[in-house]
Structure formats: structure tokens, C-alpha cells
Amino acid sequence: MSESLQVPTMAEFMAQGKQPEVVFWVGCAGSFDDRAKKITKAFVKLLNKANVEFAVLGTEESCTGDPAKRSGNEFLFQMQAATNIEVLNGYEVKKIVTACPHCFNTIKNEYPGLGGNYEVMHHTQFLKTLLDEGRLTIEGGKFKGKRITFHDPCYLGRANDVYEAPRDLIKKLEAELVEMKNCRRNGLCCGAGGAQMFKDAEKGDKEINVERTEQALDIKPEIIATGCPFCNTMMTDGVKTKEQEGKVEVMDVAELIANAQDL
Amino acid sequence: MNYLPNILFAIILIAGLGYFSVNVKKLIRNIKLGKSKEVKDNTSLRWKNMINIALGQSKMVRRPISGFLHVIVYVGFVIINIEVLEIIIDGLFGTHRIGLKVLSPAVYGFLIGTFEILALGVLISVIVFWIRRNVIKIKRFLSSEMKGWPKNDGNIILYFEVVLMCLFLIMNATDATFQNLEAGNIISQYIAPLFNGFSETALHTIERTAWWIHIIGILAFLNYLYYSKHLHILLAFPNTYYGRLNPKGQFDNNEAVTKEVQLMMDPNADPFAAPAEGEEVPAKFGASDVQDLSWVSLLNAYTCTECGRCTSECPANQTGKKLSPRKIMMDTRDRLVEVGKNIDANKGEFKDDGKQLLDDYITREELWACTSCNACVEACPVSIDPLSIIMEMRSYLVMEQSAAPIELNNMMTNIENNGAPWPYNQMDRLNWKNE
Numbered sequence A: 001m002s003e004s005l006q007v008p009t010m011a012e013f014m015a016q017g018k019q020p021e022v023v024f025w026v027g028c029a030g031s032f033d034d035r036a037k038k039i040t041k042a043f044v045k046l047l048n049k050a051n052v053e054f055a056v057l058g059t060e061e062s063c064t065g066d067p068a069k070r071s072g073n074e075f076l077f078q079m080q081a082a083t084n085i086e087v088l089n090g091y092e093v094k095k096i097v098t099a100c101p102h103c104f105n106t107i108k109n110e111y112p113g114l115g116g117n118y119e120v121m122h123h124t125q126f127l128k129t130l131l132d133e134g135r136l137t138i139e140g141g142k143f144k145g146k147r148i149t150f151h152d153p154c155y156l157g158r159a160n161d162v163y164e165a166p167r168d169l170i171k172k173l174e175a176e177l178v179e180m181k182n183c184r185r186n187g188l189c190c191g192a193g194g195a196q197m198f199k200d201a202e203k204g205d206k207e208i209n210v211e212r213t214e215q216a217l218d219i220k221p222e223i224i225a226t227g228c229p230f231c232n233t234m235m236t237d238g239v240k241t242k243e244q245e246g247k248v249e250v251m252d253v254a255e256l257i258a259n260a261q262d263l
Numbered sequence B: 001m002n003y004l005p006n007i008l009f010a011i012i013l014i015a016g017l018g019y020f021s022v023n024v025k026k027l028i029r030n031i032k033l034g035k036s037k038e039v040k041d042n043t044s045l046r047w048k049n050m051i052n053i054a055l056g057q058s059k060m061v062r063r064p065i066s067g068f069l070h071v072i073v074y075v076g077f078v079i080i081n082i083e084v085l086e087i088i089i090d091g092l093f094g095t096h097r098i099g100l101k102v103l104s105p106a107v108y109g110f111l112i113g114t115f116e117i118l119a120l121g122v123l124i125s126v127i128v129f130w131i132r133r134n135v136i137k138i139k140r141f142l143s144s145e146m147k148g149w150p151k152n153d154g155n156i157i158l159y160f161e162v163v164l165m166c167l168f169l170i171m172n173a174t175d176a177t178f179q180n181l182e183a184g185n186i187i188s189q190y191i192a193p194l195f196n197g198f199s200e201t202a203l204h205t206i207e208r209t210a211w212w213i214h215i216i217g218i219l220a221f222l223n224y225l226y227y228s229k230h231l232h233i234l235l236a237f238p239n240t241y242y243g244r245l246n247p248k249g250q251f252d253n254n255e256a257v258t259k260e261v262q263l264m265m266d267p268n269a270d271p272f273a274a275p276a277e278g279e280e281v282p283a284k285f286g287a288s289d290v291q292d293l294s295w296v297s298l299l300n301a302y303t304c305t306e307c308g309r310c311t312s313e314c315p316a317n318q319t320g321k322k323l324s325p326r327k328i329m330m331d332t333r334d335r336l337v338e339v340g341k342n343i344d345a346n347k348g349e350f351k352d353d354g355k356q357l358l359d360d361y362i363t364r365e366e367l368w369a370c371t372s373c374n375a376c377v378e379a380c381p382v383s384i385d386p387l388s389i390i391m392e393m394r395s396y397l398v399m400e401q402s403a404a405p406i407e408l409n410n411m412m413t414n415i416e417n418n419g420a421p422w423p424y425n426q427m428d429r430l431n432w433k434n435e
Helices: A010-015 A027-032 A034-049 A068-073 A074-090 A099-111 A124-132 A163-173 A208-218 A229-241 A253-260 B004-031 B042-054 B066-095 B098-102 B105-134 B149-173 B176-181 B200-223 B229-242 B255-265 B295-303 B309-313 B325-345 B366-367 B375-379 B386-399 B406-418
Strands: A022-025 A096-097 A121-122 A149-150 A176-178 A222-228 A249-252
Touching: A022 A034, A027 A229, A027 B375, A034 A229, A034 A253, A068 A074, A068 B386, A068 B406, A074 A099, A074 B255, A074 B386, A074 B406, A096 B066, A099 A121, A099 A163, A099 A249, A121 A124, A124 A163, A124 A253, A124 B149, A149 A163, A163 A176, A163 A253, A176 A208, A208 A229, A208 B255, A222 A229, A222 A253, A229 A249, A249 A253, B004 B066, B004 B200, B004 B325, B042 B229, B066 B105, B066 B149, B066 B200, B098 B295, B105 B149, B149 B176, B149 B200, B149 B229, B149 B375, B176 B200, B200 B229, B229 B295, B295 B325, B295 B366, B295 B386, B309 B325, B325 B386, B366 B386, B375 B386
Parallel strands: A022 A096, A096 A121, A149 A176, A149 A222, A222 A249
Antiparallel strands: none
């Protein structure tokens, strides 16, 4: 199946003297994490299906610096930002889409002050636009009537007030969208943000991802949907901890849509 | 001799307001100890935020029970204070209920009647608040940072309000002229019978006593604010005005670092060049003490009324970690007050006291437990931002002390070397395409 993936790079577009419609910022998780790579591919399949002329930076992409900045290393963050902005501006990139809310937030909000001005979209917003423009159609397919809950990634939701795009997509699947006790602006963190992903949690009486997974399991979903590779890892681990992996799946919204059409 | 009460009143009033203004000056000086930060953008949105959030209580009512009760106390507080105007005029000029001379009995009665209803509302709400804090024991009022003074402070404020409201109603109930007016004594008419059988002189004495204690109590309460969490009744307004407008995920970029990075990336820059004459010495990165925080963060600290909505929404706190965003704000204020006293004691100059906000107040364990999820910022009814303090302090730990947890150091080394937080080669970044 992977042979059919069309993933042109910015360098290739440049060589042909063309500009893509949008740059797909894959992100470190999307490039290297085994689980997140599946999300990346699902999203690419959708882009291919909708005939979107997109490009990736490939080996020219580098960490946005989000975990460095949130750890307190402003210097490393700004070094990363300067390098990435140089590459993006060199290619005269205007529009970026990413499946990682951390990359999304950093490029959208923190790069402009350092000379990087782009239109930045989260992949759920981009997919929503494709649907609205009729370039992509979704049918409920196998998710029709399934109980799906959406876990709001902090850096998409509270940080940037994007709550509806992922939900609109789930509704398009004719699924039954159910909400957790804490949702939207009151959504509970999965525990990965602020560079927590890369360290053990401080001493406490519970892991945050378990707390959040319990909130999700309380409403008995068949699928926990999310829009962030880190939330995905945390919720998947939470479901395993609660020994529910046979019953509850954790999936990215892009995977839901790609799977619905058997892509 | 007739002027004695007026003079006494004037003295008390001037002393009360005078002492308060001395403390307000200190408060402003302490806030200005913070780093300068220009907040002059988007004034119309800032006014709108102040009107909605502080005046309109829009975020308070997100929790319906405490929100509703708070609105009653707040409206009561603001509106009943119109009555203070009359009390001050009466006190200074020896008049009695000057309002009756200016307004028709119907209008005056309507005003006082409204105040009485509100006073009863405040009284009931305050009693419910007391029960929530002391009997029902709602979790957010029981955290470790709420032991001792913070708990007492909360109760003292409630007692003050109970006493002031009771005095107001007693004052009206024992005022024969006012009761005979039969207008506006909506609540006090039911209290008046308690004083049946009292001589006219006794009634008058009670009325005068209540009147005096009421105004003295208000002035005492005003002066109590500076020492209490209750400053929010004033500071909520500037705090919501100066609150952040950017998306919550947008953290400030440090400009000093931007300059350094530009210099590093500039191939023409001379790495051995001496700094130009008069160039500023690069400031320290991040914050280890209150003076390193922005003045907005310090205003935040004075504004915090320790309601604990932030802490109750904090994922780290919910799962038993030491971090409590409310404690971050309380510690910041306590340290700021300590620094302020140090300055007072040393003729206007801060003498190193061997203490700082980091470690002596806020531990590293608390700082590293934060997921930067912004739940605390979202929860605050008056636009306080505990997260920016946490991030400033992390920044100090990493950039000045290289004291990040070891796993984070590994992650950062990976980013430096391979452009990813994990040890993968940057050249393998597109391998997923063919897997």
C-alpha cells in the first residue's frame, strides 16, 4: 500500500520551479514514532485522495523547539526556530498544515515574532476545509453509529481555541459523538505537554493519562479519538493500563476518516 | 462641644483613608519591582475584558453555585456602598440621613429598601460561603497551602461582612424616624420588634453605636485589604485589563535570546568583538526571585484571592503531585511582601536576605510537574496566569543553572544534535514514506 503514497518534497517542487498548495509539517513524532507514523500516512492518503498538491520538507525539517521552550531552554528553542524559519522562508512557504498541535501552536504563534509568518492549520481544520470545498467526501462507512469521544489536545483546544473542526469531522462519519466530563475548554490534559512526554512524572498518586483515560472510559466509548500524536500515545497507554485494549481503540481523526473509506 | 462628633469623624475618616493610601503606594512600588513589560496594545479589547470579566463576572458564573452567591455579594458590596456616601456626609456635617433632605421619601425609601434586600442577600450568601469553607469542607479549600493564615483570612473576611451587614440592618431598625417613614424598611421592619420596649434614649444609643461601628468597620475592612487575599475586589479590575490577549499557547519569546541567536547565525559577526560602549549587560535569564518576574505577574499575585479554581483544574494537582497553581501565586505574593518589608527596613534599598522565590518558596518538584496545559489560566475568574511564572522559573533553572531533570537534558541534547527529541538521525526523517 505504501508504494501508492505520493510524498513529494519541497526540494522536488523547487527543482520543477513550482509551489505546492500547502506544506505538510510532519513533526518529529509523525516522522519517527511508530504509532504516529500511521497517522502521518493516513493523512497523506487523504491528501492524495483529494488531489492536494502538498510537499514535505523531509530531511530539511527539524524539531520546532516546542519541548525545549516548554522545558525552559529558550536558547535551543530559538536556534531551532531560526533554522526552520530560514528553510521555510527560503522556499517562500505561505501555508503549513500539521497533524501535531505542538508544532501547530509553535509555528502559528511563536514563529511570527522571529520572522516566520505563515498561515498554519491543524490537519483537522485542513480536512474540514477540503470537505467544505467538496474536494473530499466522507461516508460513515464502518464508523456509522459507533460511540466516539474526542479528547481535546491542550495545544489545539485551550491554547488555540480549536474545538469544532475535529468534532465536525467525527459527526460527518455519522458516528455518535459523546463528550467526556471534561471537554473543550475544560478538557483534561493527557499528561504529555510541557515536555512531560520525555520525562517521568513527579511523585503523585496517579498518572495523568490514567486519570484522563478513566474519564473517557466512564462514558463507554468504542473509540477515543484525538488529534495529537502525544495524546494518542498517552491515551493508548492509559487504555492498556486499564486493560481495555480489546474493547476501546485510540485513533487520530485523520485515521478515522481514512479508514472509513478503506484507504 | 457640638462639633466634637464631626471632628472625631473627620479624624477617623482621614486616618482610615490615609493609612490605606500609604499602603496602596507600597503596593504599587512592590508591583513595580517586577520587570517592565509594555502592555499598551489593543486597549478597546482590554476595556471589554475588564467590563466582561471583572465588572460582569462572566468567568465567575462558570461554576454556578459559588458564581451566583458571589454575584450577590459583589452586587451587594458595590451598591450598598452608595449608602457609605450618605454616612460620610452625615458624619462630616452632623446631618442625619441627608438623603431624605435631597430625595423624596419614596425615592429614598426605594434606595434604602434595595440596600436592605441586598444586605440580607449578602448575609445569606456569606453564611453559605462560611458553611462551604468550614462545614462541607470543599476540597479546594483544604489543600496544604490553605492551612493557617489563608484559612483564617478567608473566615475573617466573612465575619467582617456578617458584622457590617448586621450593623447596617440594626442601624435602620433602631432609627425611629426611618421606621416611621414606612418606606424602605423592607427588612429592618422585622428586626425593629426585637427592640420593642427599649426607651427612646436606649434606641438612639443603639442606633448611634451601630452607625459608628458600621463606618469604623468599613474603614477597618478597607485597611485590612492590604494584608489580605481580599485585595481582588480592587485589583481584579486592572488585572483583567492587563491580562494576556494572545492565544494561551503563545509563550513570550525572550528578546535577549533572539539577539544572541541572530549574532550566532550571522557569518559576519565577530565573535571576539568587545561589547559596544554603553551596551546593556545581558540580564539574567528566567526568574529565581520576584524581581525577575514581569510586573504583570506581580499584579497577578496581589490579585489572587485564593479561590483555588486553578488548582482544582490542574491535572498535576488532581493526580496528587505537589504542584498547585494557587500556591505558585500565594508564594509569589508572600515573597514579594517579604522583599517589600526588606526595602522598608533598609531605607528604600533591598538588602540580600539569602532567600529567593525558588527553593525557599517554590520547589523544583512543583515546577517540573507542570504540563503547561493552561487549565489554571482558563479557570481563573480574574485572568491570572500562573503558567508564565512556572515557565520563567523553568527558564532560570535551565539557562542559568543547567538544572533540568536528566531526561529533559537528554531530550534537549537530541534536539541539538539530530533535530528531534529522540536519538534518530535527521537524514531518516522521511523514511516513513517507504515503510
